[in-house]
Amino acid sequence: MTEKTTGSQCLLQMTLSSLKTFINQQIIGQDTLIERMLIALLADGHVLVEGAPGLAKTRAINVLSKGIEGDFHRVQFTPDLLPADLTGTEIYRPQTGAFEFQKGPLFHNLILADEINRSPAKVQAALLEAMAERQITVGQATYPLPTLFMVMATQNPIEQEGTYPLPEAQLDRFLMHVKVNYPDAGHEKAILQLVRAEMRNSLISKPAAFEPVTQTTLFAARTAVLDIHMADAMEDYLLQIVLATRKPELYGDDLAGWLQYGASPRASIALDRCSRAKAWLAGRDFVAPDDIQDIAFDVLRHRLILTYEAEAEGISTDHFIKELLARVAVP
Numbered sequence: 001m002t003e004k005t006t007g008s009q010c011l012l013q014m015t016l017s018s019l020k021t022f023i024n025q026q027i028i029g030q031d032t033l034i035e036r037m038l039i040a041l042l043a044d045g046h047v048l049v050e051g052a053p054g055l056a057k058t059r060a061i062n063v064l065s066k067g068i069e070g071d072f073h074r075v076q077f078t079p080d081l082l083p084a085d086l087t088g089t090e091i092y093r094p095q096t097g098a099f100e101f102q103k104g105p106l107f108h109n110l111i112l113a114d115e116i117n118r119s120p121a122k123v124q125a126a127l128l129e130a131m132a133e134r135q136i137t138v139g140q141a142t143y144p145l146p147t148l149f150m151v152m153a154t155q156n157p158i159e160q161e162g163t164y165p166l167p168e169a170q171l172d173r174f175l176m177h178v179k180v181n182y183p184d185a186g187h188e189k190a191i192l193q194l195v196r197a198e199m200r201n202s203l204i205s206k207p208a209a210f211e212p213v214t215q216t217t218l219f220a221a222r223t224a225v226l227d228i229h230m231a232d233a234m235e236d237y238l239l240q241i242v243l244a245t246r247k248p249e250l251y252g253d254d255l256a257g258w259l260q261y262g263a264s265p266r267a268s269i270a271l272d273r274c275s276r277a278k279a280w281l282a283g284r285d286f287v288a289p290d291d292i293q294d295i296a297f298d299v300l301r302h303r304l305i306l307t308y309e310a311e312a313e314g315i316s317t318d319h320f321i322k323e324l325l326a327r328v329a330v331p
Contacts, residue, residue, distance in 0.1 A: 012221045013283055015213055016042075019067045020281070022210045026063045027056050028190045029183030036178045036298060037064055037152065038281060041218065042225050043273040045175025046131050046151040048116075048166075048302060052158055055180045061112050061152045069214045070109030070148050077119040083126035087136040101138065106130045109148045116153035117163040124170055127151070131173045148215050168305070175270050176295075177302035221280075228276040229286040233331035238275065238292050240328050242268045245304060251327040258310035258320050263303040270299045289330050297321050 016038065023034050033049065037060060040047045049057050058074065065072030075086065088104030105111065106127075113127065130136050134145045153174070171177070183191065230238075245262030248255035275291040282291075301317045310320070 008220075009224055009285070012217065012224055013280065015217055016221055016281060017283075018210070019213050022067050023060070023063050026194070027060050028194060029187030030056055030060060030180060033057070033060055033178055033180050035278070035281065036176055037061065039274050039277040039295070040152075040175050041068075041150060042222055042277040042280065043175060043270070044150075044222060045270065045273070046153070046173065048153050048155065048171070048174040048177045049180055050155045050157050050177065051180030052182070053156060055182065057152075057154045057180060058112060058114060061110055065110045067210060067212055068109075068148075068218065069212045070146075072110040072112070073105040073108040074112040074114060075105050076114045077116050077123070079118060079120065081119045081123050083122050084138075086123065086126050086130070087138055090138065101141070101143070103143075104136075106136055106145060107143075109146050109150070111149075111151045113151055113153035115156060117155050117166055120164055121167075124164070124167065128170045128173060131170075148218065171302045172264055172266050174302060176274065176298035178298050179301075225273070225277045225280045228280050228284075230272070230276065231286070234287050234289065234292065235272075237289065237328070237331050238271050239268060241292070241296060241324065242271065242300075244324055244328055245300065248324070251324065255320065255323060255327075258306055258315050259304060260307045261305040263300055267299055267303050271296060274299055293325055296325060 020034060020038060023037075024031070027034055033056075036047060041064075051057055062072060062074075075081075084104065086104050086106050088102050088107070090099040091102045092098075093100050116124075116127075126136065130145060130149075131151055134149055135142050136145065137143075242263050242265075244251055245259065245267075248259045248262070271292065274295045275287050278291045278295055279285075279287045297318055300321050304317045304320065306315060306317060306320065
């Protein structure tokens with residue numbers, strides 16, 4: 001690696017580090033969520049966020065949109081939402097006597113799909129095409145979505161009445177499933193101070209304090225992430241973790257009794273890209289075992305299907321992943 005290349009890498013890392021600092025100044029006590037959003041941005045994937053109301057999920061992606069060169073749109077998913085409410089629709093123009101396509105919210109760079117599990121299957125199918133193919137289809141026409149396109153969907157784990165569980169195929173399209181918890185007392189006190197300051201407009205009056213990261217810089221950072229070194233032993237370790245979800249009996253009869261279906265090859269791809277992005281954000285040029293182990297929970301928890309017996313025993317996917325990581329040998 002040349003000195004010029006190394007300098008360019010450092011500059012990119014400093015730029016993304018500044019973006020992270022900018023978000024941290026406005027989102028307090030949710031460091032994991034912020035890091036996962038940046039990882040998804042660098043790995044060109046989508047994030048499913050699960051947490052109780054009021055934990056800054058909507059605010060987080062809104063702040064992220066202000067820190068990068070791109071536009072943001074929030075869609076509140078409801079039982080009466082239609083696919084056209086996402087994709088757009090053909091509108092008749094009497095002036096020309098022709099139909100004109102009116103683009104929907106999915107044509108923005110960052111999409112917040114709020115309470116995604118409240119809409120029926122047709123809406124989920126429209127979103128699935130956008131997430132998987134980066135395009136939408138209306139009638140016989142297909143329209144490409146922006147090159148920078150990320151969906152952050154939220155789920156409320158408390159209230160399940162009137163919801164439509166996401167199909168496994170759609171869950172698999174999410175790069176990560178992130179769980180958000182309540183902030184501790186210290187962070188919550190800082191949140192109160194931040195809200196008071198915003199009420200006095202002391203922060204809102206300084207919009208020029210941060211120069212948004214350009215899309216060109218983001219795409220360069222994505223390329224840099226792909227160039228992060230992963231030793232053969234690390235790659236084998238990563239694959240062993242995913243393969244162990246398909247043959248858990250090799251690591252104990254108890255694990256085999258807990259798991260019904262393991263992770264797909266998309267899990268291997270996601271774990272590879274996310275661990276590289278995590279290492280890059282940490283300022284390193286190589287992937288360490290800690291990177292893989294830490295991100296494995298978010299990559300695997302929505303791709304595993306537990307048995308009825310495991311659920312009856314109160315076993316969660318996180319508990320299964322923890323046990324699995326403890327039994328797969330670290331190189």
